[in-house]
Amino acid sequence: MKAKTVLPAVAMTAVSMVLTLAVVMMWLGAAVPWPVALVVGLGIDGGWLATLAYERRLAAQGDHSRAVTAVGWSFGILAAGVLVAHALTAEHSAGAWLAVAWLPIAAKALWLVHSLWERTALTPLALDAIRGIQQEARDEAAVARARLRAEAATEETRLAAVTEAGARVARVQAKTSRTLAGAWSTLEAARRGEETGRALTSVTTPVTPGVTPRWELPVWGPTEPVPALETAAPALSDDALDTLVHDIRHSQTPPLSYREMAARFRAAGHSASEVRLRAAWKRVAA
Incomplete structure (x- = not known):
């Protein structure tokens, strides 16, 4: 993962330095001797590379310096300004030079991304521990969901059984009530019948x-x-x-x-x- 963030930053920094040196040589070569233009270009690239190296050293120690960071961004802005100025004054291919003028700023941004990654990077052991904790949490959540579903199914089955038993008891009670009501109606009809007295007298x-x-009739109701x-x-x-x-x-x-x-x-x-x-x-x- 470290190579995925540092390699693009290194590549873009190298391209920016080469472009800056080439533009300084082309831009100042016609006005001053080429050794002077070379020294100016190498000075810009050297200052940028020196501040970048110092920033990387501080980052490796877990430290940070705002002054060094400001100087590094100043060299990056200077390089981008050189490219922009050359693009604006070039007679040919001005758009192409202007299109690559953002590379120094992009290189500094990539180094910033890499430094942020380093601040939050974890060792493989810590990552394995985090993955284990997350897997354990997922396992516990899955077990809890399964337990809740099982308890819900059990409760549903119990309620269905209780409801069915209650309905069965209600049907039996209703049937018994109808039977008792018929029996008492028969007894009442027999008691009020005209032949009941003569039958009892004969017995x-x-x-x-x-x-x-x-x-x-016997007692029917509360006593x-x-x-x-x-x-x-x-x-x-x-x-x-x-x-x-x-x-x-x-x-x-x-x-x-x-x-x-x-x-x-x-x-x-x-x-x-x-x-x-x-x-x-x-x-x-x-």
Whole structure:
């Protein structure tokens, strides 16, 4: 890479010096002896080459001198001025000489580019380390992107499964609700049917003679919790139980249903099994 920047600068500097020397010889050769013109041309080229060498020495030491740089640019501008003056005074090929008059300035610019490259140049070891760091960063970024894509795909699959399961549960619940609604409709229709009472009477009369059956549907919906008793209440006799059931049932008009009576019976702190309480109800209702 160093040769790519220094070789063009060296070549253009050499061409500029040759052109400057040739122009000085052609321009001053007619006015002064040629040795004098040669000395003037070599003086311009020598001063330019000396300041350039000094600049390169300072650059190799990591130093910089504005005065030396100014002197170098002065010699470059002087050489370019000689070429421009010769082009303007030449009778033939003025355009060609004017076209190459910029070479000294271009040579100085190339040396400036080369010095900037030297200030920022890195060793092969440092370049390998930088390439390794960049490759490691690219690898980590690729792994992170792959991990994010995998997590996104997993989350998408999980959400799809949860959604499908929720839809399946909703379908089952809807089907169950329709089945229960049909069952309760059937029970309600049977309870309100004209033949229900006679059918129940024919079934229950041999078991409970003298008791008119009354069919009530089970509890459908939320129930109220029954407060726990602090102490176990003594068992009630059948007569006492019948009296309590009768009083609770007729505590308001119209008489309470069995479910309302049972709730008030237990809320009052009384204790009786469901079988005995229902038997008492049937005796009172009869």
